[in-house]
Amino acid sequence: MNTxxxxxxxxxxxxxxxxxxxxxxxxxxxxxxxxxxxxxTADEIxxxxxxxxxxxxxxxxxxxxxxLVQCQLIRQVNLERAPTRYCPNLHQHAHFxxxxxxxxxxxxxxxxxxxxxxxxxxxxxxxSSVELTFRGDxxxxxxxxxxxxxxxxxxxxxxxx
Amino acid sequence: MNTxxxxxxxxxxxxxxxxxxxxxxxxxxxxxxxxxxxxxTADEIxxxxxxxxxxxxxxxxxxxxxxLVQCQLIRQVNLERAPTRYCPNLHQHAHFxxxxxxxxxxxxxxxxxxxxxxxxxxxxxxxSSVELTFRGDxxxxxxxxxxxxxxxxxxxxxxxx
DNA sequence: AAAGAGTTTAGAATTATTCTAAATCCTTGT
DNA sequence: ACAAGGATTTAGAATAATTCTAAACTCTTT
Numbered sequence: 001m002n003t004x005x006x007x008x009x010x011x012x013x014x015x016x017x018x019x020x021x022x023x024x025x026x027x028x029x030x031x032x033x034x035x036x037x038x039x040x041t042a043d044e045i046x047x048x049x050x051x052x053x054x055x056x057x058x059x060x061x062x063x064x065x066x067x068l069v070q071c072q073l074i075r076q077v078n079l080e081r082a083p084t085r086y087c088p089n090l091h092q093h094a095h096f097x098x099x100x101x102x103x104x105x106x107x108x109x110x111x112x113x114x115x116x117x118x119x120x121x122x123x124x125x126x127x128s129s130v131e132l133t134f135r136g137d138x139x140x141x142x143x144x145x146x147x148x149x150x151x152x153x154x155x156x157x158x159x160x161x
Numbered sequence: 162m163n164t165x166x167x168x169x170x171x172x173x174x175x176x177x178x179x180x181x182x183x184x185x186x187x188x189x190x191x192x193x194x195x196x197x198x199x200x201x202t203a204d205e206i207x208x209x210x211x212x213x214x215x216x217x218x219x220x221x222x223x224x225x226x227x228x229l230v231q232c233q234l235i236r237q238v239n240l241e242r243a244p245t246r247y248c249p250n251l252h253q254h255a256h257f258x259x260x261x262x263x264x265x266x267x268x269x270x271x272x273x274x275x276x277x278x279x280x281x282x283x284x285x286x287x288x289s290s291v292e293l294t295f296r297g298d299x300x301x302x303x304x305x306x307x308x309x310x311x312x313x314x315x316x317x318x319x320x321x322x
Numbered sequence: 323a324a325a326g327a328g329t330t331t332a333g334a335a336t337t338a339t340t341c342t343a344a345a346t347c348c349t350t351g352t
Numbered sequence: 353a354c355a356a357g358g359a360t361t362t363a364g365a366a367t368a369a370t371t372c373t374a375a376a377c378t379c380t381t382t
Contacts, residue, residue, distance in 0.1 A: 043337095055362085056362090057363060059363075059364090062339070076241050078240070080245070083337080094281065122268070125297065126297045126298050128297040129297070131292075131295075133291070133292045218331050220331065220333090220370090220371080326379100327380085332373100333374105334373080335371080343365105344363095345362075348359075352354085
């Protein structure tokens, strides 16, 4: 488990390593994404951030998100015909999109399976990332698969479970 | 291999089975998607269709695409922050998005692997579909992985290879 | 041939995202 | 401390993709 100030320190380090500046806007955007382990859209993030920093603009939120994705602090998730969502879970995992509730669940992926996935690629194809999305119904499941208290974090990228 | 008229017959059957009407617009949209084994956007499809049916509207193309997806005659593919693409290949397969050229390649998926993917789902999660997308570089590869002449078709849904 | 459902059409509306140019904020050299 | 210069933020305009709307059209059935 890591504290907000540890996350903030990591953010600062990553930004500086990439030749970028640690700004209050980048920090608060990152913070609200980590606070809640869901998959918010840019607009949702904008709404959450505004309560803490009422003067921030939507364009800045988009800029910050782009920066955070670049620095590999968050990932981008796209579902069919829906606004882009952002995911703080950097652990290798799949997404399950519940078509009934619209909820997105993180699904753990065994490392061996990920390796196997890469083996399906013909010679010459080098994948830098894989995205696996299931669509269907999660019968009676309202809880996230990865509870917040053992979820992967910056300083513990693979989680405690 | 199947002929255009066989495809058209299948389309008609599927539509009628779903209580929908086989219309000239639906037929021509389906036809242009099958003609070229790529992953066109709605706009690209609109452009191709217009040469054969100049009066068709973009809204109709969107309507037809929705219908075809519903009838499981084509699939929808979404890449990050990019317009939706449509795929005539119904064979279980992954997509490889070449970030250098922007091209999308179909990647064959062994049936066992697909089964394994479903096994990662916790109890209660029933997936009706899976989407697997790789992102990276396809060194020097300009040919599609599934050549058109043995690609899966309506009457031969798993292809000849 | 009238009724009624399904479909198409053009254009407006909406939504998500990116662009632009001016203002502001840091950092660094002096 | 202070000016220069690059990085960042801001508001609002612009763009792109998609969906909506309402009228017209077209089948099919009576």
